[in-house]
Amino acid sequence: MEHDALEQGPIPAQIEFRGVTKMYGAVSAVKDLSLSVPHGEFLTILGPSGSGKTTALMLLAGFVAPSKGDILISGKSVAAVPSFRRDQGIVFQSYALFPHLTVRRNLEFPLEMRGMVAIERAARIDRMLARVHLNDLGDRMPSQLSGGQQQRVALARALIADPPILLLDEPLGALDRNLREQMQGEIKSLHREFGKTTICVTHDQEEALTLSDRIVVMRAGQIEQADTPEALYDRPATRFVADFLGEANILENHDFEVEADVEQPFGSVAMIRPERIGIAAPTAPCRADADQRQSVTGTVEGMIYAGPLRKYQVRVGSSLLVVREQVASGGQIFRPDDAVRLDWLRSDVRIVAA
Known part of the structure; x- marks a missing residue:
């Protein structure tokens, strides 16, 4: 009955992991994972190598079976449903295109497997090639395409059968990097247009922040924190999330007492993002909101120019703080050994679990 329900055509995509654990011997790659993904959401699972993010995706795809727990799609268990009957489009890092087939034939294959008649297949392939800007490349082999073009073919093949x-x-x-940024825009555009419930696995923080409606940060097989990109970046719950998602100054063991608008409980640390710190000459006028800021003095140890940004490393006593500022026309540039004053709003200090 479960198999029959999946074969009746597209169904609203609602994904649920219910207490899912995957063991490899004595090692738990995923441990007691519970997660719900509403229809149409773009969810990214983010984490370092060994965090369990890829295993979670493989469990959903049906390539591996859970050791414990259940996975549901639209309220129906798919734990016993093989991968090829789960009605999901999959794009791999390696693209996994059929090297002996043309672009058109790569797109036609999943439609043939679903029994679509030839004239309908041709019309759908033409529309999809136009959508991914490959109208004139349908007769080429994958080896004749650039990496970006192959990625577009892989996306088109995953979408062409209209999986939920x-x-x-x-x-x-x-x-x-340049192609990644272009393809990020293309993936966002395709998600807006097709509205597919999308699960993306990556270790690239910028990619996750750019693409996602929501991000799940995993660590050692478990969810460390799940929230919107803005909330995760601005209000990380733990030191791990603060360090992994972006760059963070952890304000501990410093030669100054950290001032914050909230109390710092035992077992926590203070954190501030590099772009929240202002940098100026020690003699520069104070800001108008100086009474809301904490100020310290230090010495520049290094400066990195990165196009629109300058990144400073500033020694404050025994500690090294990272400061990131936008490059502005006529703005003062500090060099190694320059004395500087750093300041930040006390409200920008975040208290996170150690």
Whole structure:
């Protein structure tokens, strides 16, 4: 009955992990994972190597079976449903295109498997090629395409059969930076247009922040924190999330007492993002809101120019703080050994679990 329900055509995508554990011998790759993904959401699972993020995706795809717990799609268990019957589009980091088939034939294959007649297949392929800007490349082999073009083919093949769920496994990992940024925009555009419930796995923080409606940060097989990109970045719950998602100054063991608008309980640390810290010459006028700020003095140890940003490393007593500021025309540039004053709003200090 469960198999029959999945074969009746597209169904609203509602994904649930209920206490899912995956063991490999004595090692738990995923431990007691509970997560719900509403229809149409773009969810990214983010984490370092060994965090369990890829295992979670493979469990949902049906490539591995849970040791404990259940996975539901639209309220129906799929734990016993094989991967090829789960009606999901999948894009791999390696693209996994059929090297002996043309672009058109790569797109046609999933439609043939579903029994679509030839004239309908041709019309759908034409529309999809136009949508991913590959109209003139349908007769080429994958080896004749650039990395970005292959990625577009892989996305088109995953979407062409109109599955309710799209799974992305490190989809942009094989591309250079410029292509990654272009493809991020393309993936966001495709998600807006098709509205697929999308689960993306990546270790790239910028990719996760750019693409996602919600991010799940995993650590050692468990969810460390799940929230919107803005909330995770601005209000991380733990030191691990603060360090992993972006860059963080952990304000502990410093030669100054940290001032914050909230009390710092035992077992926690104070944190501030580098872009929240102002940098100026010691003799520069104080800001108008100086009474709301904490100020310290230090010495520049290094400066990195990164196009629109300058990144400073500033020694404050025995500690090294990172400061990131936008490059402004006529703005003062500090060099190593320059004395500087750093300040930040006390309200920008976050207290996170150690």
